[in-house]
Amino acid sequence: MQKDKNLVLRVEDIHKKYGKEEILKGISFEIEKGQTKVIIGPSGSGKSTLLRCINQLTILDKGKIWLENEEVTQTKKNINRFRQKMGMVFQDFNLFDHLTALKNVEIGLVRVKKIDKKEAKEKAIEELRQVGLEKQADLYPAQLSGGQKQRVSIARALAMDPKVMLFDEPTSALDPELIGEVLEVIKKLALSGMTMVVVTHEMGFARSVANEIIFMEGGRIIDQGIPYKLFTDPDHERTRQFLCKITELYGKSEEEK
Amino acid sequence: MNENLALIYQSLPYLLKGCAITIGLVGGALGLGFIIGIPMSVGQVYGNKYLSALISLYVWFFRGLPVLVLLFLFYFGLFSFLGLNLPAFTAAILVLGLRSAAYQSQIFRGSIQSLGEGQMLAARSLGMKKSEAILYIILPQALRISIPGWSNEYAILLKDSAITYAIGVMEILTRANFIATRTYKPMPMFLTCAVIFIILTYGGVKILDLLENKVSIPGYGERRSEF
Numbered sequence: 001m002q003k004d005k006n007l008v009l010r011v012e013d014i015h016k017k018y019g020k021e022e023i024l025k026g027i028s029f030e031i032e033k034g035q036t037k038v039i040i041g042p043s044g045s046g047k048s049t050l051l052r053c054i055n056q057l058t059i060l061d062k063g064k065i066w067l068e069n070e071e072v073t074q075t076k077k078n079i080n081r082f083r084q085k086m087g088m089v090f091q092d093f094n095l096f097d098h099l100t101a102l103k104n105v106e107i108g109l110v111r112v113k114k115i116d117k118k119e120a121k122e123k124a125i126e127e128l129r130q131v132g133l134e135k136q137a138d139l140y141p142a143q144l145s146g147g148q149k150q151r152v153s154i155a156r157a158l159a160m161d162p163k164v165m166l167f168d169e170p171t172s173a174l175d176p177e178l179i180g181e182v183l184e185v186i187k188k189l190a191l192s193g194m195t196m197v198v199v200t201h202e203m204g205f206a207r208s209v210a211n212e213i214i215f216m217e218g219g220r221i222i223d224q225g226i227p228y229k230l231f232t233d234p235d236h237e238r239t240r241q242f243l244c245k246i247t248e249l250y251g252k253s254e255e256e257k
Numbered sequence: 258m259n260e261n262l263a264l265i266y267q268s269l270p271y272l273l274k275g276c277a278i279t280i281g282l283v284g285g286a287l288g289l290g291f292i293i294g295i296p297m298s299v300g301q302v303y304g305n306k307y308l309s310a311l312i313s314l315y316v317w318f319f320r321g322l323p324v325l326v327l328l329f330l331f332y333f334g335l336f337s338f339l340g341l342n343l344p345a346f347t348a349a350i351l352v353l354g355l356r357s358a359a360y361q362s363q364i365f366r367g368s369i370q371s372l373g374e375g376q377m378l379a380a381r382s383l384g385m386k387k388s389e390a391i392l393y394i395i396l397p398q399a400l401r402i403s404i405p406g407w408s409n410e411y412a413i414l415l416k417d418s419a420i421t422y423a424i425g426v427m428e429i430l431t432r433a434n435f436i437a438t439r440t441y442k443p444m445p446m447f448l449t450c451a452v453i454f455i456i457l458t459y460g461g462v463k464i465l466d467l468l469e470n471k472v473s474i475p476g477y478g479e480r481r482s483e484f
Contacts, residue, residue: 084384094379098398108383142476
């Protein structure tokens with residue numbers, strides 16, 4: 001890997017097959033520190049699989065992944081060490097249902113990082129405060145709204161002090177009214193300098209937060225570039241079609257309103 | 258009538274000793290079944306296909322035979338063959354426990370599989386090992402869901418324990434039968450025996466109900482549906 005100190009994540013020629021169907025057909029990209037990459041594309045284009053390959057929740061068939069200066073894909077034994085450094089937020093939250101919001105955030109610190117309980121609790125409360133939920137610390141997931149659940153899950157990932165955050169359609173399972181509060185938290189995170197990969201259909205959000213947008217279809221990257229370029233003058237006709245459709249569906253960005 | 262009551266009264270201490278033996282037997286077998294059943298369920302869900310097949314074979318064997326056949330097979334067959342001179346009580350705990358493990362493993366397996374893949378994914382994404390995820394995330398939830406099924410297993414095992422009469426375990430039925438044949442008064446004796454079993458069943462299920470309520474997750478799985 002080149003000695004670019006700013007490079008946080010590098011994905012090189014990833015291939016993944018499920019049975020005979022090739023889901024990813026050679027994906028490569030890299031992210032510098034503090035950058036936000038937004039991945040868009042139709043369903044089944046391999047976006048979620050790509051995210052899961054990055055932190056090895058799905059084992060890839062071919063390709064390499066680097067986190068800072070270490071190759072993630074080389075050392076299967078240490079995968080748990082790498083996963084700690086890659087925060088993941090799921091579409092359907094996946095909060096631990098038997099634990100309070102506070103314990104959800106705490107458990108990674110206590111069980112994985114082996115931080116002492118008192119210190120872990122303080123950090124967990126601080127993380128919940130960051131997402132505006134310190135008052136809900138003692139509530140269980142079933143007592144929270146969808147937006148609150150997702151904010152807890154963001155806090156849970158952030159508590160591990162990740163180098164990069166991976167968001168897998170974080171607002172797709174939410175009521176329209178609750179999407180805003182979650183996007184707000186993610187936006188704040190982007191501004192604070194967190195490095196992020198976000199899979200989303202929220203085009204307004206993509207335009208305002210992304211340093212670069214990647215358009216995926218059929219397991220390949222069709223187009224990538226800064227939001228303005230992609231939205232106004234994409235290299236490929238297919239990108240324009242997709243963006244037109246999705247913008248119609250999800251509304252225009254704030255500037256256009 | 259008074260004669261019958263007097264007989265019941267006189268035999269009660271003797272029968273209650275049998276009650277203690279039944280409780281020991283059921284407690285021991287449930288405990289053994291729990292200790293073996295948990296790893297079995299985990300192995301069946303998360304293990305490789307060979308381990309999973311081995312566990313299925315075990316379950317198939319112990320669920321496929323009548324409990325009396327199992328008792329005879331092990332007590333008069335295997336244990337004697339191995340030269341183990343086990344007391345009937347110990348042999349009964351082993352056989353009922355091994356059998357209960359087969360049933361309990363399926364209760365736990367069902368609960369684990371009802372949780373959904375997301376819980377494991379989220380745990381692994383935090384950097385937990387598979388074993389840690391099972392211990393801290395999967396089992397605490399699966400065990401809660403298992404309580405109603407487990408309560409069933411308790412009630413069934415308790416009543417099945419009477420069959421150890423056949424290998425001479427001095428439990429409630431054996432003792433009731435002993436007095437009945439000596440006094441020629443089967444009715445009062447077996448009625449008393451029945452009442453003791455009903456109390457034990459009710460009491461145990463009640464305790465498990467209380468446990469279920471105590472560990473239930475707030476806002477989740479309310480016991481009574483409004484629909």
